[in-house]
Amino acid sequence: MDYLREIEGKRLHDRNPRLHDRNPNMMMTKSSRCICIPGPIIIGAGPSGLAAAACLKEKGVPSIVLERSHCIASLWQLKTYDRLRLHLPKQFCELPLMPFPEGFQTYPTKQQFIQYLESYARKFDISPNFNQSVVCAEYDQVLGFWRVRTVGLKKEETEYVCRWLIVATGENAEAVVPNIEGMEEFGGPIMHTSLYRSGGVFRGKKVLVVGCGNSGMEVCLDLCNHNASPTLAVRDTVHVLPREMLGRSTFGLSMWLLKWLPMRLVDRFLLIVSRLVLGDTARYGLRRPQMGPLELKNLSGKTPVLDVGTLAKIKSGDIKVSPGIERLTRHTAEFVNGKTEKFDTIILATGYNSNVPSWLKEKEMFSVKDGLPKRPFPNGWKGESGLYAVGFTKRGLLGASMDAKRIAEDIEKSWKVEAKHISYISHPFSLQ
Numbered sequence: 001m002d003y004l005r006e007i008e009g010k011r012l013h014d015r016n017p018r019l020h021d022r023n024p025n026m027m028m029t030k031s032s033r034c035i036c037i038p039g040p041i042i043i044g045a046g047p048s049g050l051a052a053a054a055c056l057k058e059k060g061v062p063s064i065v066l067e068r069s070h071c072i073a074s075l076w077q078l079k080t081y082d083r084l085r086l087h088l089p090k091q092f093c094e095l096p097l098m099p100f101p102e103g104f105q106t107y108p109t110k111q112q113f114i115q116y117l118e119s120y121a122r123k124f125d126i127s128p129n130f131n132q133s134v135v136c137a138e139y140d141q142v143l144g145f146w147r148v149r150t151v152g153l154k155k156e157e158t159e160y161v162c163r164w165l166i167v168a169t170g171e172n173a174e175a176v177v178p179n180i181e182g183m184e185e186f187g188g189p190i191m192h193t194s195l196y197r198s199g200g201v202f203r204g205k206k207v208l209v210v211g212c213g214n215s216g217m218e219v220c221l222d223l224c225n226h227n228a229s230p231t232l233a234v235r236d237t238v239h240v241l242p243r244e245m246l247g248r249s250t251f252g253l254s255m256w257l258l259k260w261l262p263m264r265l266v267d268r269f270l271l272i273v274s275r276l277v278l279g280d281t282a283r284y285g286l287r288r289p290q291m292g293p294l295e296l297k298n299l300s301g302k303t304p305v306l307d308v309g310t311l312a313k314i315k316s317g318d319i320k321v322s323p324g325i326e327r328l329t330r331h332t333a334e335f336v337n338g339k340t341e342k343f344d345t346i347i348l349a350t351g352y353n354s355n356v357p358s359w360l361k362e363k364e365m366f367s368v369k370d371g372l373p374k375r376p377f378p379n380g381w382k383g384e385s386g387l388y389a390v391g392f393t394k395r396g397l398l399g400a401s402m403d404a405k406r407i408a409e410d411i412e413k414s415w416k417v418e419a420k421h422i423s424y425i426s427h428p429f430s431l432q
């Protein structure tokens, strides 16, 4: 932190700033401290933020990372279930500049992935400022700088000022909780998958799982393996694909075929093989969308489900499939087909969304509606006035890595020019 300097009275041209005061009592005072950062600020210490920091570091550009949680990769460490593995084969999930260790299986476990991220942060000497929630970021037209305001655990405020702002808060920042009629009335626990760890605590219970994405399907399987009785409530259509086809990963095979064939044809191929391997999923209550899986993904971002064994349990009747929920009562769920059933617990596998609109005061780059960049892939990573986005392409870790590399190259150019002007700020302190 010794390269951070406090600037009193928010005057950026103060050439005699004092060192950032570490006295914790100072931090209690609400006279919000103002810290000038010579390099970019990255918001979020997930895989995307770490990748951006590493790529910048490699180009000789120092950055700081602000993270609301007390650890890196908080989504993976604090909000995922125990049995989680990467959904895609490992070669599609590496961050830039550092491959996975030799020993990792094709689908690394959550623990392995977290270990990898921790050694990644160590290797590139990334030490985020933890427990700092960004509550506001705004471009100051007059000064030509971004002002980023954070709130710590004791409600202490800090203002950071910087030239470049990299948004890495993720597509999965906040749990989406749907509004189901009668929710307050329901007597048992209702929890989002971000709080679900293992089916062990649901042994013998009737559990209604709402939402049939990868998480919902996998939670059902986990419940089944722990002798609970899950029912999957499916409102929308969904593409379920086998995780492997013809001895290769379905994802890898699709990417490869797309090099030679148009997307529609690859979709046809995927659907034919899926039909042969899985049968007609509509028979089990999982109707397919009109559009093919890759086209739908490209157009709407909706990810196909890669089956890891759930479908077999649906076929055997261990997991039931119901239509969407009409309303809940104290002990039951009533479905849109009029049927009613008793449940002990409800698990919401209803996904996540971006929180960018809640803190970024900017209207050009990010859509207020979904908190994602408005410009379609691959052009969403760069905005105006030194604003960047990493990890918002709906293309997982691979997409985040691409963003991170582009951003680092772009900032490197202006850094070399600007560093001359602001070198007095960094000198003589060593930069990260």
Ligand SMILES: Cc1cc2nc3c(=O)[nH]c(=O)nc-3n(C[C@H](O)[C@H](O)[C@H](O)COP(=O)(O)OP(=O)(O)OC[C@H]3O[C@@H](n4cnc5c(N)ncnc54)[C@H](O)[C@@H]3O)c2cc1C
Pocket (backbone or CB within 6 Å): 043, 044, 045, 046, 047, 048, 049, 066, 067, 068, 069, 072, 073, 074, 075, 076, 080, 084, 085, 086, 087, 088, 092, 093, 132, 133, 134, 135, 168, 169, 170, 171, 172, 173, 215, 355, 359, 390, 391, 392, 395, 396, 397, 398, 400
């Ligand atoms: C169950 C599950 C499985 C997945 N499996 C895969 C997979 O196999 N392969 C793949 O490529 N992708 C997968 N994904 C997608 C996943 O989103 C990415 O793997 C990855 O976590 C995205 O990284 P990120 O850094 O963009 O976002 P995140 O990992 O969400 O990190 C964002 C960070 O920003 C912090 N933050 C948010 N708001 C603020 C704020 N206002 N102030 C300060 N900090 C803030 C958060 O605390 C968090 O630490 C999976 C997702 C889930 C939920």
Ligand SMILES: *[C@@H]1O[C@H](CO)[C@@H](O)[C@H](O)[C@H]1NC(C)=O
Pocket (backbone or CB within 6 Å): 069, 070, 129, 130, 131, 153
């Ligand atoms: C962040 O908060 C946690 C408690 O939630 C605490 O254990 C940790 O030391 C804090 N870290 C920093 C860097 O303040």
Ligand SMILES: *[C@@H]1O[C@H](CO)[C@@H](O)[C@H](O)[C@H]1NC(C)=O
Pocket (backbone or CB within 6 Å): 263, 295, 298, 299, 376, 377
């Ligand atoms: C994918 O979507 C983009 C718009 O987001 C579109 O321009 C492109 O043509 C689509 N690709 C295919 C192969 O349909």
